[in-house]
Amino acid sequence: MKKKIALITGITGQDGSYLAEFLLKKNYIVHGIVRRVAIEDQDHRLWRIKHLLNKITLHSATLESYASLVKIISKLKPTELYHLGAQSFVAYSFQDEFSTINSNINGTHYILSALKDFSIKTKLYFAGSSEMFGKVQRIPQNEKTRFYPRSSYGISKCTGFDLIRNYREAYDMFACTGILFNHESPRRGFEFVTRKITSAVAKIKLGKQKYLELGNLKAKRDWGHAKDYVVAMWKMLQQKKPDDFVIGTGKVHSVEEFLKLSFDYAGLNYKKYVRINKKFYRPTEVDYLIADYSKAQKKLKWKPQIKFKELVAEMTESDLKTFKSE
Numbered sequence: 001m002k003k004k005i006a007l008i009t010g011i012t013g014q015d016g017s018y019l020a021e022f023l024l025k026k027n028y029i030v031h032g033i034v035r036r037v038a039i040e041d042q043d044h045r046l047w048r049i050k051h052l053l054n055k056i057t058l059h060s061a062t063l064e065s066y067a068s069l070v071k072i073i074s075k076l077k078p079t080e081l082y083h084l085g086a087q088s089f090v091a092y093s094f095q096d097e098f099s100t101i102n103s104n105i106n107g108t109h110y111i112l113s114a115l116k117d118f119s120i121k122t123k124l125y126f127a128g129s130s131e132m133f134g135k136v137q138r139i140p141q142n143e144k145t146r147f148y149p150r151s152s153y154g155i156s157k158c159t160g161f162d163l164i165r166n167y168r169e170a171y172d173m174f175a176c177t178g179i180l181f182n183h184e185s186p187r188r189g190f191e192f193v194t195r196k197i198t199s200a201v202a203k204i205k206l207g208k209q210k211y212l213e214l215g216n217l218k219a220k221r222d223w224g225h226a227k228d229y230v231v232a233m234w235k236m237l238q239q240k241k242p243d244d245f246v247i248g249t250g251k252v253h254s255v256e257e258f259l260k261l262s263f264d265y266a267g268l269n270y271k272k273y274v275r276i277n278k279k280f281y282r283p284t285e286v287d288y289l290i291a292d293y294s295k296a297q298k299k300l301k302w303k304p305q306i307k308f309k310e311l312v313a314e315m316t317e318s319d320l321k322t323f324k325s326e
Contacts, residue, residue, distance in 0.1 A: 007031045007078040009063060009111070010085030011056070014187040015127070017048035019082060019230040020056055026234070030056040031076060033069075033085065048187050063107030066114065073111075074118035080237050082125045083111050086156070097152035104156035105163075112167045112175070123174040123237040126164045129157045130181040130222065130248065130289045142246050142292035143179070161244070174242045181222040181248030181291045183229045184311060186318035193255060194223070194315065197262050202319035204273055205266045211273045215280030217256040222248040222290045225306035225314075235300040248291020249304045261312040266320065 006023050010016045011032030020030050032049070046053070061068035063085050073081070086104045108126060115122050130141065131154035137146045149155045161177050168175045188195040193214070203209035224247075232247045263270035296302045306314075 003027060003029050004079040005029045005031065005076060006080045006082065007033065007072070007076055008082045008084060009033045009107070010083075010127075011058070012046055012049060013084060014048065014185055014189070014226050015084050015183070015230055015233075016082075017052070017187055018185070018226050019084070019233060020049060020052055022230050022234065024052070024055055028079075031072075031078065032056055032058050033061045033063075033072065034058050035060070035062055063103060063110065066110040069110050070114045070118060073114045073122075077119040078122050080123045080125070081111065081115065082127075082233060083108060084127045086127065100152045101156050104153070105159045108160040108163055112163055112173075116167060116171050116173065120171065120173060123242075124164070124176065125233050125237055126160055126175065126177045127233075128161050128177040128179040128244075129154065130179060130291065132158045132161065132179060133289060136288055139288060140250065140290040140292040143244055143295055165244075168242055174237070176236045176239075176242045177244040178229075178233055178236055179244065179246045180229055180232075181224065181246075181289060183224045183226045184315060185226040186315050187226070188315070194258060195319075197255075197259055198312070198315040198319045199323070200273075201262045201266050201268065201316055202323045205268060205320065206323055208323060211275055213275050213277040213280065214255065214259070215277065217259065217274075217276070218254055220252045220254045220288050220290075222250070222252050223258070223308055223311065224249045224304045225311050228304045228306055232296060232300060232302045235296075235302055239299070243299070245296045245300065246291050246293050247296055247302070248293050249308070250291055250293060251308065252288065252290040253308055258312060261309060262316045265313050265316045 006028045008016050011020055012034055023030050059072045061072055132147045132149055133141045133145055134150035134154050135148040137148055147158050149158050164175045164177050167173050184194045190199055200209055200212040229247055259270050
């Protein structure tokens with residue numbers, strides 16, 4: 001039986017690294033798209049996939065170059081393409097709206113166009129986001145909830161969603177959007193609030209940091225584990241017909257809850273070390289995101305396996321080990 005070929009944009013990120021591991025276990029041939037600078041600086045930019053480098057093939061390209069994407073897609077004609085690459089840090093999208101919108105929207109459009117013209121049978125997964133719901137119009141949120149994005153990142157993902165649907169309907173392409181709620185892991189970037197917390201807890205415990213500055217502790221999110229969510233991505237592309245799915249846990253926790261659990265794990269009282277800094281507040285906050293993932297549960301037979309407390313403990317323990325070894 002011929003092996004399936006998977007192509008992953010954003011393979012160096014949290015989700016991309018877990019997805020690559022998962023697909024290798026499924027006996028896929030795995031290819032990834034990375035910027036040339038990543039290949040030249042492997043220690044810093046490829047740390048999440050360093051253990052996989054002898055099992056996968058990396059291609060130098062950028063989502064901002066249609067020509068570079070066409071070259072790879074036309075050559076590989078992948079069975080499945082997982083489009084995870086994006087400027088995904090919401091806070092940064094307020095600082096640089098132009099690059100966020102240009103990169104995220106054009107990159108998705110280029111991939112769709114390249115697939116349509118050179119590999120139309122490829123099944124495409126697009127990484128949507130709960131940030132598309134923004135100022136939520138109903139609680140919990142499902143596939144029928146109206147989008148109300150409150151950042152250029154959220155806006156770019158809404159546009160990507162519409163592009164996916166339009167190409168699916170206009171050209172009969174197998175293209176899906178996974179509307180993923182917040183998902184974390186020890187591989188999360190340090191700029192994200194969850195990793196900012198667990199890394200600070202480790203440094204404070206080890207005497208390497210005195211306190212932690214944060215913004216809105218009352219913001220609530222539906223937090224799951226990235227390892228669970230890449231399974232849902234794969235399941236979407238195994239369906240007979242393409243469709244869009246909300247993926248989350250259906251449970252909500254505040255930043256403060258995450259904070260307390262992480263400090264508690266290290267045997268510390270968070271109130272002694274946390275300072276509120278208004279500069280970390282968003283211009284427009286997204287206050288209450290919680291997923292209704294019943295469609296995914298019914299059609300994909302998917303549900304999250306790793307609980308919130310386990311996630312926080314794993315991230316905190318991982319950072320304690322990392323910074324202790326340093």
